[in-house]
Amino acid sequence: MLIFIDILNLRKYVPAMDDYIQIKHSQIDFYHKTQLFYKTEDSEFHLYKKEGEPIAESRVETHKHPPLFILKKDKRAAAKELQAALNIDLAREIASKGVKTVKTVVGRIVQEALEDPCQETLDALPETIEIFFKGYAKDSELLKAMTMVASGSSLIVDHTVNVLAIAMRFCFCEQLSEAASKKIGLAALLHDIGTSAISQKILEADRKLTDAEFDAYKSHPLKGYDIITRWGTFDPMVAEVALEHHERIDGSGYPMSATNISFESQLIGLIDSYEPLTYRDKSFRKAKSPFDTLQLIKQEVLEGRFDKKIFGNLCSCMTS
Numbered sequence: 150m151l152i153f154i155d156i157l158n159l160r161k162y163v164p165a166m167d168d169y170i171q172i173k174h175s176q177i178d179f180y181h182k183t184q185l186f187y188k189t190e191d192s193e194f195h196l197y198k199k200e201g202e203p204i205a206e207s208r209v210e211t212h213k214h215p216p217l218f219i220l221k222k223d224k225r226a227a228a229k230e231l232q233a234a235l236n237i238d239l240a241r242e243i244a245s246k247g248v249k250t251v252k253t254v255v256g257r258i259v260q261e262a263l264e265d266p267c268q269e270t271l272d273a274l275p276e277t278i279e280i281f282f283k284g285y286a287k288d289s290e291l292l293k294a295m296t297m298v299a300s301g302s303s304l305i306v307d308h309t310v311n312v313l314a315i316a317m318r319f320c321f322c323e324q325l326s327e328a329a330s331k332k333i334g335l336a337a338l339l340h341d342i343g344t345s346a347i348s349q350k351i352l353e354a355d356r357k358l359t360d361a362e363f364d365a366y367k368s369h370p371l372k373g374y375d376i377i378t379r380w381g382t383f384d385p386m387v388a389e390v391a392l393e394h395h396e397r398i399d400g401s402g403y404p405m406s407a408t409n410i411s412f413e414s415q416l417i418g419l420i421d422s423y424e425p426l427t428y429r430d431k432s433f434r435k436a437k438s439p440f441d442t443l444q445l446i447k448q449e450v451l452e453g454r455f456d457k458k459i460f461g462n463l464c465s466c467m468t469s
């Protein structure tokens with residue numbers, strides 16, 4: 150809502166309370182172009198930092214910012230600025246070879262995309278993959294270490310970053326082309342974007358889901374496909390993987406019980422099954438070793454749910 154005031158025939162607007170959105174404290178230093186506001190005791194919003202200026206150095210040093218806000222109308226531009234700044238951070242962290250900090254930054258990029266899947270947040274992701282690919286093409290062993298460290302992110306974010314790291318490890322190990330690898334990387338990063346429309350209660354449940362909850366969860370491939378085709382300007386394969394990563398070649402998967410599934414969807418589907426079993430304890434089961442997990446998935450391969458060749462190649466890469 151905008152409140153218009155008319156003084157001496159000069160029309161200008163004063164933003165109302167609901168025209169502001171509070172930003173996360175961890176995001177503050179990333180905003181240069183975006184104007185920031187603080188709230189007074191009288192609940193008025195005053196300018197904290199002008200558009201196009203960094204926050205004053207003295208404030209950065211003390212890190213004692215009050216709760217800060219952006220204008221709702223700046224939301225999209227702010228999201229774009231934030232994702233671009235996170236990509237710069239990512240390149241810096243990869244250069245310093247700290248896998249935990251890289252995982253944290255990629256996690257923040259994924260988190261932003263999940264919180265507000267829009268063109269601006271999705272547009273930055275090919276650059277994220279470009280940086281990631283270049284950073285690890287010659288040092289893919291670090292990707293293994295990355296999956297082992299905890300990032301402190303939410304379950305779905307941590308899972309997504311692990312799936313990305315394993316998928317890229319597979320691409321390097323199989324010596325896939327740069328273009329194919331980057332597309333797979335992007336597909337890995339976005340495969341669960343549809344969970345942005347699923348309740349946190351379901352996503353974070355440390356127990357077996359009820360039938361109703363599982364039905365709701367099973368809608369995420371279609372929701373992900375819709376988000377990517379609506380906002381993304383990517384290769385169609387990326388949306389296809391979001392749609393198909395829970396399908397199985399014997400038709401036992403969801404949402405369509407499809408049997409004709411692309412290589413990329415099968416690969417991400419395999420990694421998607423492998424990741425939570427290996428890297429996560431749940432109260433109702435313990436995390437398994439990579440070997441034990443692969444044995445478990447092998448059973449599914451033998452029952453005809455996954456392609457034997459893709460599984461064999463994945464095993465070679467995960468155990469090399």
Ligand SMILES: [Fe+2]
Binds near residue numbers: 340341369394395421
């Ligand atoms: Fe999924």
Ligand SMILES: [Fe+2]
Binds near residue numbers: 340
């Ligand atoms: Fe997943």
